[in-house]
Amino acid sequence: MPRKRFDLTFPPNQATKPITYHLVKDYDLTPNILRAQIQPGQEGRMLLEITGPKESFDAGVAFLEQEGITVQPAATDIKLDEDACVLCGLCTAVCRPGALTMSAETGALLFDKDKCVYCEACVVACPRRAITLSF
Amino acid sequence: MAKTWEEINARIASGEAVVMTAEEFGVLAADEGLKAAAKKVDVVTTGTFGPMCSSGVVLNFGHSDPPIRMGEITINDVEAYGGLAAVDTYLGVTQPSRTKGIEYGGAHVIEDLIRGKAVRLRAQSAGTDCYPRTEIDTWVTLDDLNQAYFFNPRNAYQNYAVAVNTSDRVIHTYLGTLLPHLGNATYCSAGALSPLLNDPTYRTIGVGSRIFVAGAAGYVAWEGTQHNPNQTRDENGVPVAPAGTLAVIADLKAASSEFYSAATFTGYGASAFVGIGVPIPVLDEEIAATLALTDADITATVIDYGVARRSRPALGRVTYAQLRSGEIEIEGKKVQTGPISSIAKARRIAAELKTWITEHKFELVQPLQLLPQPGSQGVKPLDIHTEEAN
Numbered sequence: 222m223p224r225k226r227f228d229l230t231f232p233p234n235q236a237t238k239p240i241t242y243h244l245v246k247d248y249d250l251t252p253n254i255l256r257a258q259i260q261p262g263q264e265g266r267m268l269l270e271i272t273g274p275k276e277s278f279d280a281g282v283a284f285l286e287q288e289g290i291t292v293q294p295a296a297t298d299i300k301l302d303e304d305a306c307v308l309c310g311l312c313t314a315v316c317r318p319g320a321l322t323m324s325a326e327t328g329a330l331l332f333d334k335d336k337c338v339y340c341e342a343c344v345v346a347c348p349r350r351a352i353t354l355s356f
Numbered sequence: 357m358a359k360t361w362e363e364i365n366a367r368i369a370s371g372e373a374v375v376m377t378a379e380e381f382g383v384l385a386a387d388e389g390l391k392a393a394a395k396k397v398d399v400v401t402t403g404t405f406g407p408m409c410s411s412g413v414v415l416n417f418g419h420s421d422p423p424i425r426m427g428e429i430t431i432n433d434v435e436a437y438g439g440l441a442a443v444d445t446y447l448g449v450t451q452p453s454r455t456k457g458i459e460y461g462g463a464h465v466i467e468d469l470i471r472g473k474a475v476r477l478r479a480q481s482a483g484t485d486c487y488p489r490t491e492i493d494t495w496v497t498l499d500d501l502n503q504a505y506f507f508n509p510r511n512a513y514q515n516y517a518v519a520v521n522t523s524d525r526v527i528h529t530y531l532g533t534l535l536p537h538l539g540n541a542t543y544c545s546a547g548a549l550s551p552l553l554n555d556p557t558y559r560t561i562g563v564g565s566r567i568f569v570a571g572a573a574g575y576v577a578w579e580g581t582q583h584n585p586n587q588t589r590d591e592n593g594v595p596v597a598p599a600g601t602l603a604v605i606a607d608l609k610a611a612s613s614e615f616y617s618a619a620t621f622t623g624y625g626a627s628a629f630v631g632i633g634v635p636i637p638v639l640d641e642e643i644a645a646t647l648a649l650t651d652a653d654i655t656a657t658v659i660d661y662g663v664a665r666r667s668r669p670a671l672g673r674v675t676y677a678q679l680r681s682g683e684i685e686i687e688g689k690k691v692q693t694g695p696i697s698s699i700a701k702a703r704r705i706a707a708e709l710k711t712w713i714t715e716h717k718f719e720l721v722q723p724l725q726l727l728p729q730p731g732s733q734g735v736k737p738l739d740i741h742t743e744e745a746n
Contacts, residue, residue, distance in 0.1 A: 307405065307617045307629055307698050311532045313682070314542045314694020325680045328700035346533050348407065348619035348627070348696075350459075 224272040226255070226295035226339075227282070231265035235289050241269075248281040249273060255338045268295055268338060296339040296354035299332070305351035306330065312343035312352060358640040361722045364398045368719055373398040375635075375713045377706035378549050378647060385648035394644035399713055399720065400636045402554050403568070403705030404546035406697030407619050407627040409530065410510035410581060412448035413466055413608050416502040417477065419443055424489035426479035430454065431465050438479070442487055446507070449618070449628040461626025463618035469498045470570075470613045504608040506569060510580040512632045514552030514600035515587075515656055518543045518674060518693075520686060523662030528623025532696055534661055538686055541658065541693045546702035547651045547676030551634035552602070554647050556594045557730055558585070560636050562723025567604065568633030568709045571615035573718060574606025579727045586734040592649060593730075596673055597657045600727065604632065615705065629698070633705040635713060635720055651676035658686055666737060 231238075236259050244250045250273035259265035271281060285292050308330055310323045320336035321343055323329070344352045367373040374397045376384065381400045385393040415436070417426075425442040429435065433453045436445040449463035468475055474495040483490040498504055520541045521527050521534035528534075532542045547553070555561050565576040580601025587599035615631030638644050656679070658671040674684045679693050712718035 308700040309406075309629065309698045310695035311542065312694070314540045314692070314696075315533050315535065316694075317535075317539075317692075319692070322682060323680075323695065323699075325682065328698070328703065342533070345622050348621055348629075349617060350620065 222272055223275055223278050224270065226268060226270045226297070228293045228295040229267040229269055229285065230291040230293075231259065231267070232289050233262050233264055236263060236265040237261050238288060240285060240288065240290070243284065244271065244281050248277040248284065250277055250281045256340055268340070298334065298355045299337065299339070299343065300353045300355045301330070301332070302349075302351040302353075305349045307349055309348065311346050311348060315342040315346045317342070359398065359638065361637060361639075361720060364637045365719050367398050368713055368716055371714075371716060373713065375399045375401060375710045377703070377710055378402050378554050379703070379706070381647050382548060382650045385644065390641060390644055390648055393648065394638055394641045397638050400554065400638060400647045401633060401706045401709040401713070402546075402549055402551040402636060403631065403633040403702040403709065404512055404550050404697060405615070405629055405631045405701035405705060406544050406546070407530070407621070408508060408511045408630040409450050409627045411506065411508035411628050411630050412446055412462060413504060414507050415445050415447060415504050417443040417445075417496060418500070418502050420489060420492055420494075422489045423487050424479060424492050425481050425484060425487035426492070427481040429477070429479045431477055432460070432468065432475045434460070434462050434465050436462070450626050452626055458620050458625045461618065461620070463626050463628035466608070466628065467613060467616060467618040469504070469608065470611050470616055472497060472499075498609055506574065506604065506606045506608055506611070507577065508569075508604045508630065510582060510601045511604050511630055512551050512580070512602045512634070513545070513598050514550070514556070515595045515654075516544045516598050517659040518656050518679065518684075519661045520658055520671065520691065521662040522660050527661060528621070529661050530621055530624050530627070531661065532621065532694070533623070536662075538689050538691050541679075541684060541686070541691045542696055543656060543676075543679045543693060544696040545656065545676065546697055546699060547654055547680070548649060549699070549702045549706055551632060551636075552600045553594060553649070553654055555634075555636050555643065556589070556592070556646055558600060558727040559643060560639065560723070561602070561634055562726045564721055564724035565634065566718065566721040567635075568631065568705060568712075569604050569606035569611070570631050571612030572606040572608075572610035573712075574604055575721075576602050576723070577605040578603040582735050583728060583733075584735045585728050585730045585732060589730070590655060592646060592653065594646065594649065594654055596655050602632070615701070629701075631701060631705045633709040635709055635718070637720055651680060658684075
């Protein structure tokens with residue numbers, strides 16, 4: 222069964238629509254909200270993982286777009302420019318899921334891809350601008 | 357049994373000197389005892405690589421024909437000081453670009469210069485009889501400049517705060533992004549490797565000390581700004597919060613981009629990571645005792661940056677070993693930690709300095725003048741007056 226992560230952008234007037242309800246009830250999909258920032262009257266963003274059979278998968282995505290939501294494939298990795306990185310470790314301070322950590326012994330930067338939710342906190346925090354999302 | 361500076365330098369010259377990094381010395385002292393370690397080792401090297409906002413460079417461009425007395429100066433759109441002699445300037449690391457803001461600051465211009473890149477120099481002037489030119493627009497590289505040297509008014513802070521945020525919003529600080537409700541904690545010191553934490557009462561580090569600055573051999577020029585020897589100290593005499601500082605000087609032309617890196621802190625500004633290393637002679641057991649301290653022995657004070665006042669609340673003390681574990685406990689809550697000062701680079705600097713000394717490329721220089729000592733001075737606040745004080 223296909224499983225994909227999408228980066229959804231909600232226009233301000235659509236921010237309160239119960240879209241996950243429709244994905245489940247009308248399209249038999251399993252939506253999993255990994256991260257969301259939704260407030261009435263403001264542009265919202267959601268990192269949504271969707272699992273389901275191929276046919277309803279495409280229909281579900283079409284439904285989201287029809288609702289005025291911008292659907293883009295989500296980042297699937299982060300890229301570190303090792304020449305620019307100075308191993309300061311500031312990215313590890315803002316990584317809530319604990320995907321980026323420092324080795325207490327060697328001071329090396331460790332990345333656990335399975336824990337990353339591509340929230341971009343490290344991208345913004347990196348004082349060397351050495352981290353980018355890749356798709 | 358005490359050693360003198362002269363004896364230690366003679367041993368460096370003859371290739372007999374035993375040199376260790378502060379981390380290696382801590383291990384040796386734990387294994388063989390302080391007395392044996394103090395006897396065996398001549399020099400202990402330290403290192404730190406953190407953002408040091410009070411840094412910058414003095415540059416002299418040489419004279420154009422006809423000449424100009426540069427008034428308003430920009431380098432790659434970053435403003436440099438125009439209040440010195442005709443073609444001298446000072447460029448500070450935190451100065452933001454007029455076009456790119458904090459994403460490209462004075463720090464980035466300096467990194468480009470170190471990397472050998474050409475930078476665009478533009479200046480304006482009213483014009484005078486002796487300096488008739490009113491405008492200049494040209495490109496220069498580091499090689500083209502007559503003099504280019506760091507003069508950093510405050511580097512190598514002796515200890516620093518652990519920053520947290522108890523407020524209910526995200527805040528952006530010079531210690532990074534602090535998440536609300538004690539969501540994280542950041543800290544900024546090389547701990548047991550940090551130069552001034554190894555010589556807490558400034559016995560061997562003073563004006564004239566030869567040190568490592570950004571990959572070049574430089575000197576301690578003066579006490580750093582906000583040098584505060586009166587800070588609270590622990591039972592080992594080590595400050596538990598920001599205390600001593602160094603003003604340093606070094607040749608930019610001898611600096612390396614491996615040990616100097618421009619930085620941008622989102623929502624705060626531009627800054628620069630500056631690599632500083634100081635060799636400390638093992639004169640006696642007293643100094644050996646502080647050289648042997650490890651991250652488990654040195655503490656920092658947790659400060660609430662959610663309170664935007666000069667005096668921010670302190671929420672206890674933690675050791676650098678706890679901070680490096682990735683998690684500390686504050687008010688019963690587990691809080692994830694992240695460093696800002698690169699321990700990997702600090703180790704590189706201490707190791708590099710050790711190589712310089714063992715290969716006799718670097719001798720120690722005894723301070724010409726001691727830094728202000730504990731008990732001598734604190735830090736004064738700036739009070740706001742509505743009229744001229746008498």
